[in-house]
Amino acid sequence: MSDLFKINVDGKEIEVPKSYTLMQACEEAGAEIPRFCYHERLSVAGNCRMCLVEWEGAPKPIASCAQTVGDMRPNRDGSAPNIRTKGPYVEKARNGVMEFLLINHPLDCPICDQGGECDLQDQAVAYGRSGSRYEENKRAVEDKNMGPLVKTIMTRCIQCTRCVRFVAEVGGVEEIGMISRGESAEITTYLEKNLTSELSGNVIDLCPVGALTSKPYAFNARPWELRKTSSIDVMDAMGASIRVDAKGDGVMRIMPEVNEDINEEWLSDKSRFVWDGLARQRLDKPYVRVDGRLKPASWGEAFEAVKAALSKPAEKIGVVAGDLIEVEQAKAALDLFRSLGIQNTDCRPAGAKYGTDGVREHYILNPTLAGVEEADALLLVGVNPRTEAAVWNARIRKTWLWADLKVALIGDAADLTYDYTHLGNSADALNKAETAEFLKGAKRPMIVLGEGALVRDDGDAVLAAAIKLANETGAVADDWAGFGVLHNAAGRVGALDTGFVPGEGGEATAGILGGGMETI
Known part of the structure; x- marks a missing residue:
């Protein structure tokens, strides 16, 4: 049929x-x-x-x-x-x-932050009547306090329930619901609580009217005043597609763009509201450490300090790359410092030992972020995706809900918004028969390590044990690459790809920071 x-x-x-x-x-x-x-x-x-x-x-x-x-x-x-x-x-x-x-909608478009990108405005023009036949008073609904990020004017709400369904189905926290019925129906947070979901800002995009808007962005600009630039989010290692809206030389807001392979159309609150830091308490001048304390300096003084540091013996100089370093910067810096004979270079957190064996597959997320939708068993080791990659955690939840994905965790127990089997807190759990049994019954098992498991003193042993487990349980096969590492810094993999790790005889981050070197 x-x-x-x-x-x-x-x-x-x-x-x-x-x-x-x-x-x-x-x-x-x-x-x-x-x-x-x-x-x-x-x-x-x-x-x-x-x-x-x-x-x-x-x-x-x-x-x-x-x-x-x-x-x-x-x-x-x-x-x-x-x-x-x-x-x-x-x-x-x-x-x-x-x-x-429109019977009860306040029609306060001139003062509404949704003006210019409001679905109700657009559709009222296209499908509405030319006038109203109602003369009764409109109802009013008390505004709700949903926290510091989401501004509410609930009189504008048309009870579409998109926000209710999002926080329950995607966010995994049932913190918004509809109470009463008929004309008394209204959207509210349960027990007047703030939203706690790390994805709560997405209800702003979902709301088709001006009932839920961005509190930090309120009254800052109108949509047609903004210059829109597509970009990549750097607040975690996912690299979500975003759109940066600017007015003049100031960033007004950050919005998600659709990218099915990475963030679908969601964005974490950290990434959405981080623009606040571009105007407040931002480091906009160089600082030089004098007598153990950082003091503001001119660019000339900063370059003199760098020159003085580089004039010392190469073995006394250490270079640590930051979490947001670009690939081009990493390559240029590495070439410069190698030409000066400096071998103490590193881009990994203190204690991390991955990325030095020359095998790229040992430090990247081989199955990709979207690959979890093909997996039927997921083992998380030393990682909390809800805090380290919030949008990816929503994708895991979606697969758990609709494709019966089984999830297990080795590490600290946490609320991940879906059910999982806790296999233990220690690295020894990787060698348990229970762990192998969880993966062996799956057609496409997936093992994901976090930096929490790799910055330990025995991080290299944990990595080796996880790779061994992946090979034994079918997580690595001819048609499936189910082993990967979930980083929590945007510049980490790019810097590792350039070889920004200790050179021959060089010290890693822990040795650089604790060895009394001149750190750059």
Whole structure:
């Protein structure tokens, strides 16, 4: 039996999978369907009714987001069902829905931070009536305190429940819900608590009206005033795709861009709101250490201090690369210091011993961030993805929810927003039969080490044990590379790729910092 279904949309007959919603089918045919509650990464709610279409023969308009194509019946003559997304019937239905949505909406667009990028504004122009027939007073809803990041003006809320579904399904913390019913229905945080999710800022992007907006960005700029620049996030090692919005020479906000391989369309709160630090307490001048204390200096004094440090014997000079070093900077710096005979170079945290054997596969995330969706068993060793790579943790949760991914953890127990088997706190757990058994039953097992496991005194032994376990349990095979390391610094892998590790006879970070060297 075919998995495809024929459907006629505005006179155009197409074939789509039976699992498609009617909205997806209509958009496949090129039709434009308005919506507020529907979001392709969240469950279907079907409560805004803005996506109404006409199904020929049906007694009333159909909410296209909630109607599965496979459940539709063909016409009596066996032909494909006829769907109309335009015309007087559909227009009247959408006019009515928009009229109801605006009954209690405050219409305070001139002072709303969502102005200029508001779905309700856009769709009211396209699908709304030219005037209102209601003269009753509008209702008012008390604003909620959701913490320092999300600003609330709940009178604007249209109860689409996108925020509710996001924090429950993607964030994994059920901290927002809807109470009451009818005209008294309102979105609220349970027990008036602040949002604690590390992904809470995404509800700002999801909200189709001005009910949830960015508190730090409030009243700073209008969207059409901003200069938009695509960039890469450096607040963790994921490298999420972002858009930096600037006004003049100041960054106003940071937004996520869609990248299915890395961050989908989400962004962690740290990455979203870090722009605050560009204007407040920012290091904008060089400092020189005098008598053990850092003191402000001019650039000339700073370069003199560097010159004085480099004039000392090479074995007395150590170079430690920072977490945000670029690949070009790392390569240029390494070439410079090697030409001066300096072998004490390192880009790893103190105590880390990976990256010196010349095998790149031993320090990168071989299965990639999206690869977890192909895995059926995931072993985390010395890593807390919820704090070290929050958006990747949401992808793990998604796979755990919808693909029955099994997760196990070796290290400190933590709330990861999904169930997992805790196999122990010590490195010895890698050699337990229980650990091997957890992985051997899987078709595509995945082992991910964090820097927490690799900066220990026995970090090299932990790495060797994990690689051995990966080879024995099928995590490394001809068609699957399931072993990887999750770093927590954006510049780490690039610096390792350039060879920014101790040279022959050189000291690592721990030796440089504790050996009384001139550190650069």
